[in-house]
Amino acid sequence: MPTWAAPMPLFRNWECKTLVTNVSVSTKKDIEGKPFPVLLKLNALRYKESRVALREKEFGIWQSVTWQSYYDHVRYFALGLKVLGFRKHDKLAIIGDNRPEWLYAELATQSLGGIPLGIYQDSILTEVAYVINHSEARIVVAEDQEQVDKILEMKDELPLLEKIVYTDRKGMRHYEDGSLLYFPDVENLGKNYESEHPGEFEDGLEALEESDIAIISYTSGTTGFPKGSLLTHRNMLQMALNLHAVDPKYESDEFVSFLPLPWIGEQMMAVSSALAIGFTVNFPEEPETANANLYEIGPHVMFSPPRVWEELSRSVMVKHLDASWLKRKFYSLAMPVGYRMADFKFAKAKAPFGWRLLYGLMHLLVFRALKDRLGFAKLRSASTGGAALGPDVFRFFHALGVNLKQIYGQTEISGISCIHRDGDIDFDTVGKPIPQTDIQIHNVDPSGVGEIISRSPALFQGYFKNAEETKKTLRNGWLHSGDAGYINANGHLVCIDRISDLMSLEGGTQFSPMYVENKLKFCPYIVEAVVLGHEKPYITAMICIDFKHTGKWAEDRRIGYTTYTDLASKAEVYDLIEGEVVRVNRSLPEGARIHKFLLLYKELDADDEELTRTKKVRRRFINEKYSKEINGLYSSQQSIDIESIIRYQDGKTATLNTSLQVRTVKSPEEYAGKERVSLWKRIFGK
Secondary structure (H helix, E strand, O other): OOOOOOOOOEEEEOOOOOOOOOOOHHHHHHHOOOOHHHHHHHHHHHHOOOOEEEEEEEOOEEEEEEHHHHHHHHHHHHHHHHHOOOOOOOEEEEEOOOOHHHHHHHHHHHHOOOEEEEEOOOOOHHHHHHHHHHHOEEEEEEOOHHHHHHHHHOHHHOOOOOEEEEOOOOOOOOOOOOOEEEHHHHHHHHHHHHHHOOOHHHHHHHOOOOOOEEEEEEOOOOOOOOOEEEEEHHHHHHHHHHHHHHOOOOOOOEEEOOOOOOOHHHHHHHHHHHHHHOOEEEEOOOHHHHHHHHHHHOOOEEEEOHHHHHHHHHHHHHHHHHOOHHHHHHHHHHHHHHHHHHHHHHOOOOOOHHHHHHHHHHHHHHHHHHHHHHOOOOOOEEEEOOOOOOHHHHHHHHHHOOOEEEEEOOHHHOOOOEEOEOOEOOOOOOOEEOOOEEEEEEOOOOOOOEEEEEEOOOOOOOEOOOHHHHHHHEEOOEEEEEEEEEEOOOOOEEEEEEHHHOEEOOOOOEEOHHHHHHHHOOOOOEEEEEEEOOOOOOEEEEEEEOHHHHHHHHHHOOOOOOOHHHHHOOHHHHHHHHHHHHHHHHOOOHHHOEEEEEEOOOOOOHHHOOEOOOOOEOHHHHHHHOHHHHHHHOOOOOEEEEEEEEEOOOOOEEEEEEEEEOEEOOOHHHHHHHHHHHHHHHHHOO
16 A cells, blocks of 8 residues: 555635636526526527537438437427326336437436436346336336336336337337337327427426436445435536536537446436537447447547446557557557656656657557547547546556546536546546535544545435435535545545455555556456455455457467357466466565466356446455355465356356366566576577
8 A cells, every 4th residue: 555645634626616618608607507408498499400419320320410309309208208197206217228219218307307217228137127116117218129028027026117118119019018109109199299288398397496306326236236316407517517617528529428328427428518518429329339439420528437448458459469560569669658758747747859759750650540540539538437447547548648537426426526637637546626526534544544525516415215325425415435535745536445345464464456456457358357355364366357358369379269268267368367467466565466366267247246237346245156266265275166157148047167277476576587488498499
């Protein structure tokens, strides 16, 4: 653990009194204090058919939706819901991929004074049933046949559910359930209703208030069932405007919405910020084509959790290894220059002319084309949040010239409380509070670390139907995050880990498992890692290989394999991963290095309850499920015989019998000696 500077007891940011910049004075007063459907109406009046609000790739063609059309869809669907008996305070759940219809349904619900909520599209039946029943949703908008089948399969367990509205009619022709309705048919109900009741929709908008609940946003559920955070229009809009004050967006910006809309981070961009600023939101054709669609759009704004940036960095590194000799040479020459320039930036030092000239040359030869292939050619505002991003990944993107910033926040504070500023980026921190946000370190221990608590106008109203958890989390107007951290000498907030996840070895050495895991995941062949060692003699790790990239590595070396389990058991793959573990160990204090590791026979999966839907590790569940493997890592065993139940996506299960190897990691010095011997053998054959 680093030597921590004593934190400031209270950190308040009032650096920007004007909450809205880069927006005309005439519209500034129209934005603050307005519910989202009213903002949509204002944008429709301002832009009409002249500007694109939404864009979706369908059948290989980008289909545009103007602000006027966006408003019309919301108006007609809202009135259609009214015909179906939907009333104020009723709940509507939405499940499916990111589509314009999701936003139509969400804002239509808000227009009637109802409360929308999102369900992750890859949720299993029990998770879907829990959220629908807990939220008391009367209507579900389901994207396609797959999502409709989920709902119908457990309809008897959903006593409050009345209607299922689907948006994609493919495969739905022969469904005869009376609760099913096609999305355009509901809009037609609204059109007919409006012809008989002109102006009623607009009158309803006038009755909305900024204090109305805008959404129930369910948390990731790392410790159990997710909790429903109640967020008002004012909460979400103030967060968007305060973020915009220090990380500006523009009407002309393009944003690609490819992360699940139930996640507060995506709500923050695709709904709150888009309605407040007026930029265009683009939806990929399919989740699998998101990277290709990102390249086609070339967004100006991007906000993604660490797993996306980690995947992109792995992709670049693997493609570099597969490139021609000349391209590999240029890449190898360019990256050290990029890292050096990134270090100048982090140190807030002006780079000497020679380095700037060299970086300009590397930009022309390598970085410009590389950023273009990633879809980052026009990227101006790039940020990451939801969990800590490893410093290696952070430095990597800054080396490429991507101005990546760390964001910190929780669902309960509408997504954001801190962010890096331009010219003041420190990859060990999460930046400074956004305007109107207070950060305090609570219950500070002798090392200067305590719980991060915060307050702002974006603070939620409590958990839906959970007064006990609300009382624990929301105390005297402060959000108690459960995160451990401190404020450094430069006024940046440093978030270490969840308080419950911090670990200590038997000898008293403290370490953050997340910090070590992030270093491991910078490897192109590692997709996930779980670091262990609390009250144990040494640190160990369970590692999941990246099947795609490790498989390509094996194929290039003519190493045969069949399945993920088979590939993860290969001695050559263990050697490959050991080299990466040694690389990580070199950057860690001797007492906090990984002593042993094993390669799991499968990737951790949210369907198996090992990860949350936002891909956070559920440590308590992992410790129980993999207790045999963990015990093996702390024994003298060199292999562990495993019998495990594998659950497939269709719900079927199978029993897997395999043997996991336990590898004791060589010290960096021993490994360096082994590498030298190996090189000697390759050259001289001895």
